[in-house]
Amino acid sequence: MTKILVVSHTHWDREWYLSFQQFRARLVEMMDALLALLAREPRFASFALDGQTVLLEDYLEVRPERRAEVREMVRQGRLLVGPWYTSPDEFLVSAEALVRNLMLGHRIAAEFGGAMEVGYLPDSFGHTTQLPQILRGFGIEAAVFWRGVGDEPGRTEFRWMAPDGNTVLAVHLPEGYGNGADLPAEREALVERLAGVREQQARRATTH
Numbered sequence: 258m259t260k261i262l263v264v265s266h267t268h269w270d271r272e273w274y275l276s277f278q279q280f281r282a283r284l285v286e287m288m289d290a291l292l293a294l295l296a297r298e299p300r301f302a303s304f305a306l307d308g309q310t311v312l313l314e315d316y317l318e319v320r321p322e323r324r325a326e327v328r329e330m331v332r333q334g335r336l337l338v339g340p341w342y343t344s345p346d347e348f349l350v351s352a353e354a355l356v357r358n359l360m361l362g363h364r365i366a367a368e369f370g371g372a373m374e375v376g377y378l379p380d381s382f383g384h385t386t387q388l389p390q391i392l393r394g395f396g397i398e399a400a401v402f403w404r405g406v407g408d409e410p411g412r413t414e415f416r417w418m419a420p421d422g423n424t425v426l427a428v429h430l431p432e433g434y435g436n437g438a439d440l441p442a443e444r445e446a447l448v449e450r451l452a453g454v455r456e457q458q459a460r461r462a463t464t465h
Contacts, residue, residue, distance in 0.1 A: 339372030
């Protein structure tokens with residue numbers, strides 16, 4: 258039997274084709290709606306905040322009165338934050354910057370209830386070979402990524418080994434982090450869409 262896991266999440270750029278404040282306006286709107294959804298629907302299990310903690314700071318500067326609510330959702334495991342402070346492009350920063358990024362991400366996440374212990378790097382345009390070593394130094398045993406490789410992995414799950422011998426369980430997203438975006442609500446259309454996702458994933462999957 259094939260299992261399809263749908264991970265609800267946002268992919269969030271702090272500043273890109275719009276200014277920081279324009280993106281923050283979108284962030285505040287999204288977080289307001291998300292917190293309302295989590296409160297309204299106990300069956301909605303969890304939501305991942307793109308592996309970053311900086312967006313908590315940006316949101317709570319505008320909505321400081323919601324800090325306790327955010328903290329409770331993180332504590333319950335329904336709002337997944339970190340482990341990074343901000344999602345890095347690994348080749349644009351130094352090794353120390355990567356380590357300090359994780360240190361700061363963990364420090365802020367701890368204030369809210371703890372970090373998501375997954376090396377989530379969906380949008381880096383290349384990867385340093387020492388990344389498994391860095392992640393394991395923070396107790397992180399798994400990594401999830403999309404960009405940064407071509408067809409080299411050949412499969413979606415594998416052990417990624419650093420030069421020092423440290424390994425993490427790596428999961429490659431060959432179709433990107435949005436392959437489940439805009440899922441239809443109508444049953445037949447949803448089944449058809451998921452069948453297409455399954456076919457895409459099965460070409461490289463090593464498990465069910």
